[in-house]
Amino acid sequence: MDNSSKEKEAIQLMAEADKKVKSSGSFLGGMFGGNQKLEEACEMYARAANMFKMAKNWTAAGNAFCQSARLHMQLQNKHDSATSFVDAGNAFKKADPQESINCLNAAIDIYTDMGRFTIAAKHHITIAEVYESELVDIEKAIAHYEQAADYYKGEESNSSANKCLLKVASYSAQLEQYQKAIEIYEQVGTNTMDNPLLKYSAKEYFFKASLCHFIVDELNAKLAVEKYEEMFPAFSDSRECKLVKKLLEAHEEQNAEAFTEAVKEFDSISRLDQWLTTMLLRIKKTIQGDDGDLK
Secondary structure, three states, X not given: OOHHHHHHHHHHHHHHHHHHHHHHHOHHHHHOOHHHHHHHHHHHHHHHHHHHHHOOOHHHHHHHHHHHHHHHHHOOOHHHHHHHHHHHHHHHOXXXXXXXXXXXXXXXXXXXXXXXXXXXXXXXXXXXXXHHHOOOOHHHHHHHHHHHHHHHHHOOOHHHHHHHHHHHHHHHHHOOOHHHHHHHHHHHHHHHOOOOOOHHHHHHHHHHHHHHHHXXXXXXXXXXXXXXXXXXXXXXXXXXXXXXXXXXXXXXXXXXXXXXXXXXXHHXXXXXXXXXXXXXXXXHOOOOOOOOOOO
16 A cells, blocks of 8 residues: 555545544434544544554644544543653654644643653653754753653652753753753762762763863862762772863963873773863863864
8 A cells, every 4th residue: 555545544534533523522422422432533543643654644643643632531541642642742753843742741741640750751851852853952951851850750760860860961061051060960970879880980970070160160170079089989090080180280280282182192092072072172271372172
């Protein structure tokens, strides 16, 4: 079956479902199984939506899933309604990101009302990702990661909460909200340093907190490094800690060349990602005679 015939079949199913909805509202329809007709219409809208998906008509698929979701709500089938709104959100993602967010928010409202906070958190992450990649609104992405982290914490899913918080910290630092980033990196670092499976990551979080401190104030960075070494002795021996100390020394001497050499040496073993590169460049720009490059 080609796409156009799938689409025709979907349109036909939608029309039949519309008829069932209308007849269920009439006096006779109400007397003779009105709810049953609505259940059948729900199923038809969902089938039509899947046909539209096969035809790659994402907007029509999203609209059909929404029709099904609203009817399920009318019938008090909350779980089915939420599932249909999620299906609608996934379909709209390919054609209309804002409408996708609206549908996922509708699903979240139902899940939180039902006390299903873990699944609500998962959909907040999906919305955050749409804001990141499709709509490029980082402030809104941060808000949804924070909400997801709150729900995960409430359900004692601490590792999932930490993943969301680290996203918040990373973006906050990029937006120059350094204090917020520092608080999160310190909090997650402290939470993970005593966990045998996660403690190797703690040095990375303390390293990132140190760099955020450094951008704001060199003395703060020195004091922070001392504090992290005391809290987590393994940090002292890490390459990350050694790098921060070398950078502090180079900064104190206003030696841009020594700064660059230390970064190069670190990068030759552990490749710098985009975030670290951005932060290190911001620090280096405070050195006189900076050439604006790291390598």
